[in-house]
Amino acid sequence: MALLPGLCTALTQETWQKLQDASIKTVTDFISKDPELLSQRLHLPYKDLCSIQRVLLAEHAAYPVSAALLYNGALTTFATLSTGYDRLDDLLDGGLYTGEVTEFAGDCAAGKTTICHAASATTISTDGQSVLYIDTVCSLSPQSIAECLLKTHTDTCPDEQTLHSCLKKMRSVQAFDVWELFAVLKDLASKLAEGSSDTRDLKLIIVDSLVPVIYSVAGGVQQAQGYLSEIGLRLKQLAVTFSLAVVVTNNLVSDFGGSGRIAALGKLWSHLLHTRVILERCEDPTVLSGTRTALLVKSCRQKSPSSVVFSLG
């Protein structure tokens, strides 16, 4: 946040130059200084500095909102979206919550993408809600979504046309690196803000999966963590501002001891999430092949750890 001349009437070119010479170049530099000391040191009028400070505070500080207002606002927009699996919904206390980021982590073929597909299908088949699927691994298959849709309409078999109109509510975007993902999220935020028809009734964003995007970042762990924190922040901002549910998928990696498997992407990402579910195949040969164990590792509502066994079927 650079300090620029003309920001307010008091910040003239001359004043600005004096501040620059005193190496006060950004808004934070200026804010941290005591205007009284500054006026003595730079021989600038105290009143001017105070008015600049007021303008900067008004412009850059977050605006306080009463929690009562937030609560009443949330009451009208709040929703839980079903994942398509009853037992998984129970584990998540009703399903995917709007305003929150839920992660499904698991090894390959643990059912992450299947759950994403099922959740999309149930979301678009109820109340005309729409879904944005951010695809980074080319995992989206329209056939699979259509199958899920057929399953949700058990009583009446939908004809080609209703199926088509349902699938229209789902948009998919491909993003293969961090910059494409940022571009997608930025585009989405602006479209949501202006109420574009593309994003009407949008309730669910799916990022499948975050791992290749982050692992392709050059510049080592530090850089990757920086991008990760930015992605997390933007997803949460979207989720909170527009009351959306966000689902991301993640892989498992060996932990440092080498004995177990933990979710990838590091400590920072675990803090950014609201809810984390770890999916696991059942290795018991007596149970059906589609059986999975879902383990709730982090939740801000439910008791964790807790687990359920369910069938992907």
Place this chain on the structure above:
Amino acid sequence: MNCRQELYYSRITVFEMSYGVIGPSSSSGSKQKESGAQLLARLSPRPCLTAVDPLIFGTLSQPKTSTGVTRKVIELYGSEGVGKSQLALHLAARTCLPPQVKGLSLGGLGAKVVFIDTDFKFSAFQLAVFLERLVLSAVESQSQSPDVGELKKNAESVEHQGTPCKKMKLDLDCLNENVEGNKDCNVKEKCDKNVESHQSTVKSNSTDPKLALLSGNCSSLSDKTQKEDIKPSNSYDDRTLETDFNVSNPEKGLYPQSESVVAKTKDTWNQKTQAGNSDEAVNSRVVSLSTKEVDHLVQQSLSNVQVLRVSSSQQLLVTLHSLQDLLLSDTDVSLVIIDSISAFYWHDKSSEPANMSCTEQKMKPVVEVISKLSSEFYVTFLVTKSALIGSKRKRAEDDFYQGNNNMKGTSADKTQHGSYLTEPQCEHVEFLGKSWLELQPKRIVLSRRLNHQRQTEFVASSPLWSSDRTFAIINDHLRFL
């Protein structure tokens, strides 16, 4: 203060020496100007948080800084899912809840809270649920009595009044659970069983600290009954309270009453009840609240909380500076929560990869403004700090999943989460730099474990406490055990 007074005071200009010798503003040795209105707002007593939780907010164990100014900065530290935000939210709920309604003590403070949300995780819902549970449990516990019939009636009334108004499934669920829990409580058989088991354990005089606590409860209660002065308390777990009655009433004085234990529990009792038991006389009759009144209370408490959502470290700094005006205009604000202070750590670090002292540069002005606000306005800062950097020594420990995987080889019991039963998972690692350390926050390290009943418990430990404290979240109600 009325308008005229304000006008009057604002014309006075007070000169006073600034605080320390080391403080940033005093480096030039100049005198600071402030108007009388500012001075009054700055020095006027804000609601004291000690009643909310004496161990967390108490001033006795506060570290003094080199300048002798008592700063109240409390840091909650821990890895993910250990209840940092939940504890912060619970304390916010206790702070913003009114002390009493219709003579019923709610255990709140009625003060205002500023919540700086850097993680975008503040949930007004959750705060509302916490508030509602606090109110309902106050209603329940005030009508606690050994008479089972009355209790049943009370449970029914809760069910009756609670159900129709619920807007959310969440609330409904918690209510149902709560009603079920209450009914459980009321089954005489179960109580008797409990009594028996408790008697046996108390008699065996085990060294288990929990049992010691239990017998402590018993003795404090029988102590009370001797005085014939039983006060219903909202801060007590209603279930234990009831069983305690059953244990202690029929055979008074059967249990070992260690003097120190009695004294200690008396102390905690006093601390717990000082929040607002000024009208015990009114408490003797049952106060019931309609759902509308509960809703109104929740709304009223929620409007005591101001939420500021911040999305960068620069904005955090500017926002903290802007708090000065807010604190000047409102003398009821006594708690500022920052959840969390470490949110932009990696973001800032990666934006200047070549700059090794980047964290220090970002944190220093933030620390300066926190220290200024906390010492000049006597507000308390409650800051959560995520364990972003793991300790190199104990890297492998902290995941629950690992324990689960280990178990898989040996037994098919999937619900046995071995690693949780053993060690606390977190030790503190400082990563926010020198200036944050110099602020000397009162640090509370949180961790999570499974207890013997396979319930998740959170453990809070602080070097300033004589022992660790455990708390659990049962039916959306956070309770210290």
